[in-house]
Amino acid sequence: MRVATWNVNSIRARVGRVVDWLEREDIDVLAMQEIKCKPVQFPTEAFEAAGYEIIAHGLNQWNGVAFASRIPMEDVETNFAGQPGFLKGAEGPDQPLEARALGVTVAGLRLWSLYIPNGRSLEDPHLIYKLDWLAKLRDATQAWSLANNNGPIALMGDFNVIPTDEDNGDPTIVVGQSTHVSPEERAAFASFADIGLVDTVRPFIPTGYTYWDYKQLRFPRNEGVRIDFILGSQSFADSVTGATIHRNERKGEAPSDHVPVVVDLDVATEDDDDRPMIF
């Protein structure tokens, strides 16, 4: 079973590339971020023609998350428990939720497609929102694990955090001046390890980037950053047999600025006919 995450930066601008890649790479489940549309605007037909069902959560032209899967999806959940909201210029606890989190269960695995807030700048209220969002996500994940006997769960998506200096190849992103690398953001990211989640890709791909800015020849110069992750509970990570970062998807005509990240899982599904089912 092959599971992937990809910030597509507008699915309507990228549908051909995404569907071609799904088929070429034999992907079973894809978590998408920044679909930048409402569900009615999502190019569902192109995915269905390739054998994938779509579940999308989008409120407007900003943000938006979705799943494409050729294995049945169950227990669909938009937003996580306690998820903070945000509205520029507004304050207080009743700000509207943004379309940044979507959960589904596939083949017994709990999967989340997540688009963590950017933060914008060190002085911006958006950074406070980002840190709160990550803390509440951690709390919701911990609560799920407690209620589900530490079952298999993965948080997949664009975390908008560069965990180590080795993950930062962009010379304009500087510790002390930029978001994504601040001690507070790195601590928020690291806190997922405290509730038992591990980076399921790093053991297979120790270095390498997942995003290169469109500007300033960042990709030809390989001045990217690593911000897209698949964090899994131990029971999820135990079934991971391999991982890949699809750097070639940054090339060619009209690429997203992010590339797909894939994990291979040793998990039995209904569609498997090459593996004996033993009960």
Added chain:
DNA sequence: ATGCCGAAAATATTTCGA
């Protein structure tokens, strides 16, 4: 060539992104 930013709403300019 991997090459100097792109998408969407609005309809020219602004917002957002990391």
